[in-house]
Amino acid sequence: MSTLRSIPAARPTSGAPGASPRSANGPLGVFDSGLGGLTVVRALRAALPHEDIVYLGDTARVPYGTKGPATVTRYAMTCANHLVARGVKAIVIACNTVSAVAPERLRVELDLPVIGVIDPGARAAAEATRTFKVGVLATAGTIASGAYPRALSACSTRIETYGQAAPLLVPLAEEGWTRGEVPRLAARRYLEPLARAGVDVVVLGCTHYPLLLDVIESEAKALLGNHVRMIDSARAVAREVAAFLENRSLLRDAARGEGSVKLLVTDLPKSFDATASRFLGSNPEGAEQVDL
Amino acid sequence: MSTLRSIPAARPTSGAPGASPRSANGPLGVFDSGLGGLTVVRALRAALPHEDIVYLGDTARVPYGTKGPATVTRYAMTCANHLVARGVKAIVIACNTVSAVAPERLRVELDLPVIGVIDPGARAAAEATRTFKVGVLATAGTIASGAYPRALSACSTRIETYGQAAPLLVPLAEEGWTRGEVPRLAARRYLEPLARAGVDVVVLGCTHYPLLLDVIESEAKALLGNHVRMIDSARAVAREVAAFLENRSLLRDAARGEGSVKLLVTDLPKSFDATASRFLGSNPEGAEQVDL
Numbered sequence: 349m350s351t352l353r354s355i356p357a358a359r360p361t362s363g364a365p366g367a368s369p370r371s372a373n374g375p376l377g378v379f380d381s382g383l384g385g386l387t388v389v390r391a392l393r394a395a396l397p398h399e400d401i402v403y404l405g406d407t408a409r410v411p412y413g414t415k416g417p418a419t420v421t422r423y424a425m426t427c428a429n430h431l432v433a434r435g436v437k438a439i440v441i442a443c444n445t446v447s448a449v450a451p452e453r454l455r456v457e458l459d460l461p462v463i464g465v466i467d468p469g470a471r472a473a474a475e476a477t478r479t480f481k482v483g484v485l486a487t488a489g490t491i492a493s494g495a496y497p498r499a500l501s502a503c504s505t506r507i508e509t510y511g512q513a514a515p516l517l518v519p520l521a522e523e524g525w526t527r528g529e530v531p532r533l534a535a536r537r538y539l540e541p542l543a544r545a546g547v548d549v550v551v552l553g554c555t556h557y558p559l560l561l562d563v564i565e566s567e568a569k570a571l572l573g574n575h576v577r578m579i580d581s582a583r584a585v586a587r588e589v590a591a592f593l594e595n596r597s598l599l600r601d602a603a604r605g606e607g608s609v610k611l612l613v614t615d616l617p618k619s620f621d622a623t624a625s626r627f628l629g630s631n632p633e634g635a636e637q638v639d640l
Numbered sequence: 641m642s643t644l645r646s647i648p649a650a651r652p653t654s655g656a657p658g659a660s661p662r663s664a665n666g667p668l669g670v671f672d673s674g675l676g677g678l679t680v681v682r683a684l685r686a687a688l689p690h691e692d693i694v695y696l697g698d699t700a701r702v703p704y705g706t707k708g709p710a711t712v713t714r715y716a717m718t719c720a721n722h723l724v725a726r727g728v729k730a731i732v733i734a735c736n737t738v739s740a741v742a743p744e745r746l747r748v749e750l751d752l753p754v755i756g757v758i759d760p761g762a763r764a765a766a767e768a769t770r771t772f773k774v775g776v777l778a779t780a781g782t783i784a785s786g787a788y789p790r791a792l793s794a795c796s797t798r799i800e801t802y803g804q805a806a807p808l809l810v811p812l813a814e815e816g817w818t819r820g821e822v823p824r825l826a827a828r829r830y831l832e833p834l835a836r837a838g839v840d841v842v843v844l845g846c847t848h849y850p851l852l853l854d855v856i857e858s859e860a861k862a863l864l865g866n867h868v869r870m871i872d873s874a875r876a877v878a879r880e881v882a883a884f885l886e887n888r889s890l891l892r893d894a895a896r897g898e899g900s901v902k903l904l905v906t907d908l909p910k911s912f913d914a915t916a917s918r919f920l921g922s923n924p925e926g927a928e929q930v931d932l
Contacts, residue, residue, distance in 0.1 A: 409706075410706065411706060414701075414702065414703060414706075492910070515811035515814065515815060516808060516811045516812065516815070516817075516822075519807035519808045519811060520808065522807065523807060523808070525808075525829075528825075529821055529822070529825060530808075530821070530822050530825045530826060533821060533822050534822060537817075618784070
């Protein structure tokens with residue numbers, strides 16, 4: 349797979365002082381601009397229960413979506429270097445903005461497997477579509493970046509991508525307002541243009557949206573028919589990471605028991621526990637604040 | 641009023657090359673991090689139809705709410721200096737974030753009348769409350785800044801302020817989704833804690849919210865009773881600016897006819913015309929892109 353690079357045999361990690369040698373028993377590193385990426389951690393834990401995970405949320409500098417590519421790349425590099433220094437064996441970019449602009453740069457500079465959140469979702473959508481019309485719900489920034497049409501075209505030139513910015517879904521997910529009329533009507537509003545376009549697959553192109561999967565899926569079925577397929581990009585990433593670790597014999601030894609999750613944040617917002625547990629699906633253990 | 645400084649008689653404007661001398665017939669300068677501040681322009685035009693207005697939206701660097709005070713102050717100073725260079729007679733900060741951190745600094749450095757958006761709304765609320773319990777709806781950033789409790793305490797130490805972050809209201813206003821069940825239920829959700837606290841005044845503490853005034857007011861009456869008073873801070877600012885210009889004999893000559901609105905932006909987003917006309921209440925004339 350073009351997005352996953354192999355680990356070179358004995359070359360030390362450059363630019364990562366104090367990094368312990370990468371091994372199958374080392375943790376997976378995951379980072380995001382904020383806490384939304386915890387939905388990717390949740391999916392990784394479901395797919396890979398024995399893996400240790402270190403998650404870094406750059407909560408002091410959230411959101412990345414409004415910043416330029418050079419700044420986003422610089423921030424992403426700082427996050428990734430911090431994870432490398434903690435001895436991670438691979439890095440998952442649980443952030444659409446970073447995945448749109450910086451994964452190649454990270455791969456080159458870090459010399460470590462780097463998996464973004466856009467390509468796996470696009471591949472899963474390309475495999476699922478029968479009409480070759482794929483809808484993408486995402487933030488205005490991700491839609492404007494054109495990252496999904498690019499990634500889907502790379503899978504098949506026959507695919508037409510219909511992007512729909514869905515600005516209400518992030519605050520709905522953050523507030524935990526995931527049932528009832530408001531999320532239902534919001535989902536309907538954003539799905540209607542996709543229904544008119546005749547898509548048969550809808551990609552949830554934002555790490556916040558898995559919290560709204562039930563309501564989005566049920567509205568999608570009502571509008572587009574029961575055959576519509578939802579692609580949760582968090583799960584698509586987790587599946588690719590699982591396959592990758594297995595292929596490279598990099599799975600953590602299951603005899604060591606269930607993996608742990610370590611949360612790092614650059615700022616500890618007041619509502620951290622409530623928001624984190626919403627995205628993670630379980631109570632986070634004490635987060636550590638780090639200075640990048 | 642402590643927030644309005646007089647214009648010194650004959651002192652040239654420092655740091656503003658090319659500034660024409662300020663006179664009653666010069667324009668009002670208004671700036672915001674984005675386009676939400678156009679609701680303040682709309683209120684200013686209703687209160688002061690003969691004034692020329694130059695509006696600067698720093699759309700390239702929006703939002704300010706997630707940035708630190710030093711950065712916000714630096715950006716605000718750049719915006720204000722640009723307006724000074726265009727010969728404005730006074731500056732209205734149509735941005736809650738800047739109004740919370742930077743107005744004093746702007747007043748000192750610019751030697752020009754500077755009117756923020758928080759104090760006039762707080763004063764209007766303090767005059768309107770009978771229970772001395774005031775509710776404030778605003779973004780999470782404005783609520784966390786504590787600017788409203790500070791401004792309201794400065795008006796009367798008896799006042800208790802109940803702040804409620806209302807994250808859905810900005811995307812609802814930006815999308816123009818201002819009628820029907822979704823905005824009604826969102827307004828209800830945010831007003832319920834204020835109703836439990838027994839407030840009799842609700843401040844709309846974000847420049848986006850005037851677009852939702854009807855639905856917020858009708859829900860507020862249903863929950864809090866018909867006596868509840870809504871304070872639209874855009875209108876409160878416009879009233880104070882009108883009184884200030886009149887008191888200082890700085891009103892533009894009415895014989896010159898209706899005033900004009902000049903829009904400046906630092907980035908021209910795709911949906912600029914639709915969004916701008918929504919906030920301004922009329923079609924904007926061609927915006928000019930400036931480099932700060």
